Amino acid sequence: MTDERIKDLELKANDIRISIIDMLEDAGSGHTAGPLGMTDIFTAFYFEILQHDPNNPDWEERDRLILSNGHIVPARYATMAHAGYFPLDELKTLRKFGSRLQGHPERHKLPGVENTSGPLGTGLGQSAGMAFGLRMDGKKNRVYCLTGDGELDCGNIWESAMFAAHHRLSNLTVVVDRNNIQINGFTENVMSLGDLKAKWESFGWHVIEVDGHNIEAFVDAVHQAHAIQEQPTCIIAHTIPGKGIPEIENDFTWHGKPPSTEEEQRFLKELRTLRGKIEASHAS
Amino acid sequence: MGALQTGGMDYLPVKIEPNMLNDNLHLNTDLFDTDKLDKAATRDGFGKGLVEAGEKDPNVVALCADLAESTRAEWFKDAFPDRYIELGVAEQNLAAVGSGFANYGKVPFIMSYAAFSPGRNWEQIRSTITLNDVPVKIVGAHAGVSVGPDGATHQALEDIAITRVLPNMTVVVPADSEEARKATLAIAANGKPSYLRLARAKTPVFTTSDTPFVIGEPQVVYQDEEARVGIIACGSLVYQSMLAAKELEQEGIKVSVINLSTIKPMNAEAIVDFVENLDLVVTAEEHQIAGGMGSAVAEVLSAAMPRRIAFIGMQDRYGESGDPDQLLEHFGFTKDGIVKRIKEELGK
Numbered sequence A: 001m002t003d004e005r006i007k008d009l010e011l012k013a014n015d016i017r018i019s020i021i022d023m024l025e026d027a028g029s030g031h032t033a034g035p036l037g038m039t040d041i042f043t044a045f046y047f048e049i050l051q052h053d054p055n056n057p058d059w060e061e062r063d064r065l066i067l068s069n070g071h072i073v074p075a076r077y078a079t080m081a082h083a084g085y086f087p088l089d090e091l092k093t094l095r096k097f098g099s100r101l102q103g104h105p106e107r108h109k110l111p112g113v114e115n116t117s118g119p120l121g122t123g124l125g126q127s128a129g130m131a132f133g134l135r136m137d138g139k140k141n142r143v144y145c146l147t148g149d150g151e152l153d154c155g156n157i158w159e160s161a162m163f164a165a166h167h168r169l170s171n172l173t174v175v176v177d178r179n180n181i182q183i184n185g186f187t188e189n190v191m192s193l194g195d196l197k198a199k200w201e202s203f204g205w206h207v208i209e210v211d212g213h214n215i216e217a218f219v220d221a222v223h224q225a226h227a228i229q230e231q232p233t234c235i236i237a238h239t240i241p242g243k244g245i246p247e248i249e250n251d252f253t254w255h256g257k258p259p260s261t262e263e264e265q266r267f268l269k270e271l272r273t274l275r276g277k278i279e280a281s282h283a284s
Numbered sequence B: 001m002g003a004l005q006t007g008g009m010d011y012l013p014v015k016i017e018p019n020m021l022n023d024n025l026h027l028n029t030d031l032f033d034t035d036k037l038d039k040a041a042t043r044d045g046f047g048k049g050l051v052e053a054g055e056k057d058p059n060v061v062a063l064c065a066d067l068a069e070s071t072r073a074e075w076f077k078d079a080f081p082d083r084y085i086e087l088g089v090a091e092q093n094l095a096a097v098g099s100g101f102a103n104y105g106k107v108p109f110i111m112s113y114a115a116f117s118p119g120r121n122w123e124q125i126r127s128t129i130t131l132n133d134v135p136v137k138i139v140g141a142h143a144g145v146s147v148g149p150d151g152a153t154h155q156a157l158e159d160i161a162i163t164r165v166l167p168n169m170t171v172v173v174p175a176d177s178e179e180a181r182k183a184t185l186a187i188a189a190n191g192k193p194s195y196l197r198l199a200r201a202k203t204p205v206f207t208t209s210d211t212p213f214v215i216g217e218p219q220v221v222y223q224d225e226e227a228r229v230g231i232i233a234c235g236s237l238v239y240q241s242m243l244a245a246k247e248l249e250q251e252g253i254k255v256s257v258i259n260l261s262t263i264k265p266m267n268a269e270a271i272v273d274f275v276e277n278l279d280l281v282v283t284a285e286e287h288q289i290a291g292g293m294g295s296a297v298a299e300v301l302s303a304a305m306p307r308r309i310a311f312i313g314m315q316d317r318y319g320e321s322g323d324p325d326q327l328l329e330h331f332g333f334t335k336d337g338i339v340k341r342i343k344e345e346l347g348k
Helices: A003-027 A033-049 A070-083 A088-093 A123-136 A155-166 A196-202 A215-227 A261-283 B042-056 B073-079 B091-104 B122-131 B159-164 B177-188 B237-250 B268-275 B293-304 B324-330 B335-346
Strands: A064-067 A143-148 A172-178 A206-211 A233-238 B060-064 B084-086 B107-113 B137-141 B170-172 B194-197 B219-222 B229-233 B255-259 B262-264 B280-288 B308-314
Touching: A003 A033, A003 A070, A003 A088, A003 A215, A003 A261, A033 A070, A033 A143, A033 A172, A033 A215, A064 A070, A064 A123, A070 A088, A123 A143, A123 A155, A123 A172, A123 B091, A123 B122, A155 B091, A172 A196, A196 A206, A196 A233, A206 A215, A215 A233, B042 B060, B042 B073, B042 B107, B042 B137, B042 B177, B060 B073, B060 B091, B073 B084, B073 B107, B091 B107, B091 B122, B159 B170, B159 B194, B159 B262, B159 B280, B159 B293, B170 B177, B177 B194, B219 B237, B229 B237, B229 B268, B229 B293, B229 B335, B237 B255, B237 B280, B237 B335, B255 B268, B262 B293, B268 B293, B280 B293, B280 B335, B293 B308, B308 B335, B324 B335
Parallel strands: A064 A143, A143 A172, A172 A233, A206 A233, B060 B084, B060 B107, B107 B137, B137 B194, B170 B194, B229 B255, B229 B280, B280 B308
Antiparallel strands: B170 B262, B219 B255
């Protein structure tokens, strides 16, 4: 990737973060930390990695991006809007009556949302079913599943991990958002995950650890996953919940609340400052 | 079930009287000569139907949670090894993976015992199958006390309640093995999330290959124009209800019987038509009374045509170990149990 391309993607991610703060304040409820933490990865997927067509969301040859931890969907909605799936204005309808942008995503409400999710632990199994079906039909499309780290408390995830490895679903990549927080606190205090890399490896997965805010490194990790033919790949993406707004970064109390109007103004100012920093860092 | 609870020596086989049966249903002409009927479990009819569905549609795939032999998934596996997917003992994942297959475009049948699927994995079914609205076919084997010696843990008695409450779901309880075969083909082609309830025990096959089956169309299998009592039954209780109707008829009590194999979508119009001239409606199912087929019927009738209803089902308790026949008799799921209950209700 050229420096210019990386800068464009980082600026795009910054725009998307601004949209996320804006829409969450409008909604008056929702999750802030997770969406901000995963914005760089959503940007990488929709603007660099995925084969997809915003004008034809059901295109058969598309890659599938399955969101397992549905509560971070504001990041997906905002990224989809910026990618051209629907008008940016519609983001203001998040969580409102009659909106296509449900509080947790629903497949039938909004084209391009691959699966209904929110209840945790089921996205990896759904992804494995899709990956298996694609492979049966000799198709090359890939399936990517995004999960949280708190979500790994769910037993269903590990049933799915066994299944995908047993059936050697190498067209499946899971991305674990390793942000170390969940509703009740830090993951290692609530229910310790321990050595996640060793866990996934022992289940038969190829594991890559990456900085989830380094878009180039993340894209490289996905390319590496494509080269692994023998087993599925798990990318453990280390992220900072609330990324981009220093006063809320790594604060688990921001897992499930939106900014107030006053906070919104402060946060948007932070993000505009960040934009200047991104431009400056690529100028040097 | 081996020998039917027909009262042994008291029971005199009687040839069917054409006026009582709907000729369009092409039921077995030896219907009331129980010994002449083939016995087969609904799981066997399902096993055959699944292979046929696989022949008709290359997108049909079978997913099984380590119960290939007893759910008859094995027959599909033998016929289409590349389309059989093993899940291990992981029913939650069974539902989620099934959802993924269906979302992609396959027609997945997911198979386990009803106690575990839709029992253990109900939330996955709700979130990833019915709310997600993808056409996964949930096949719950070993429903009812007729599971027998395995005991209460494996005798699902709540599955109709927990599946019919889910929007977008179709719920079918076949009355015999042949109907199970046809129901399997029907749900393979209906494009919707569906639940098929199966039994382990062999029961008389009273329908034939010519008997029509359409999802959502209950069939009046025994009709007496003068009946003031009507039995609405599903599963193995349909045949037992027909035997009961025949016996009661000989005692001067006229009874009609309808096979309500599709519990959802409920054909309210057919139920209302059936009960219009009745004073007493009896529902019969091998399931908890709470939330089951009888409850679904009561929901319709209380609004559209109130009638006194006697519910034959499990009375808020679990089953136990025993021979299927013993258990069916003990819990009143036989001809004798139905006859006794109707007489009680009529004060006779």
